[in-house]
Amino acid sequence: MSDDADERPASDGEGADGEYVETLRANREEKDEFFGTHPQSPVPPEHRDDFDGLDYFAPAPEYRIEATATVHDDPEPVPMETTAGEEVRYVRVVTFAFDVDGETHELQGYKQRPDDREEPIFVPFRDKTTGQETYRGGRYIELHPEGDLDDGDEVVVDFNLSYTPFCAFSETFSCPLPPEENWLETAIRAGERDWSPEA
Numbered sequence: 306m307s308d309d310a311d312e313r314p315a316s317d318g319e320g321a322d323g324e325y326v327e328t329l330r331a332n333r334e335e336k337d338e339f340f341g342t343h344p345q346s347p348v349p350p351e352h353r354d355d356f357d358g359l360d361y362f363a364p365a366p367e368y369r370i371e372a373t374a375t376v377h378d379d380p381e382p383v384p385m386e387t388t389a390g391e392e393v394r395y396v397r398v399v400t401f402a403f404d405v406d407g408e409t410h411e412l413q414g415y416k417q418r419p420d421d422r423e424e425p426i427f428v429p430f431r432d433k434t435t436g437q438e439t440y441r442g443g444r445y446i447e448l449h450p451e452g453d454l455d456d457g458d459e460v461v462v463d464f465n466l467s468y469t470p471f472c473a474f475s476e477t478f479s480c481p482l483p484p485e486e487n488w489l490e491t492a493i494r495a496g497e498r499d500w501s502p503e504a
């Protein structure tokens with residue numbers, strides 16, 4: 306596993322940030338264990354023996370960003386292309402507005418079943434790292450807000466939890482591609498980097 310955390314000792318300080326970083330690292334270790342050993346791992350079996358962990362950006366508490374929600378009471382359908390060349394239908398249920406590096410950005414959140422409170426809000430996105438430092442098909446975040454969202458609610462969008470979809474590991478998986486409305490004009494250097502068996 307590659308993680309730049311040692312280059313950023315300021316993130317390891319005492320207090321909330323230090324606790325957050327330790328929790329994040331523990332979660333990453335647990336995921337690496339799953340990917341390297343579990344029969345349902347997306348890593349092809351022939352690569353699991355040599356798998357030593359995913360590649361991550363350093364933990365970055367500053368990328369745990371408070372976003373303001375705008376809820377769509379009459380959600381519009383958004384067809385998303387997949388890596389298999391098909392389309393899958395989602396509906397746009399919420400818009401998240403947030404600031405990064407002094408500029409305001411927006412990401413759309415989607416569901417396939419908008420009335421299902423148990424279904425997480427799906428936030429696929431591309432950014433300026435896509436295709437260079439991170440997977441060319443974009444990354445995903447899943448949000449699990451407590452209760453129903455209302456306009457103006459603050460929701461933490463944690464880019465440290467952004468992950469690479471399974472289709473990056475094996476063509477047996479088909480994954481939605483982030484629609485253009487979720488292409489960020491900034492670099493989000495948090496979360497998972499690109500992975501390949503040669504890395």
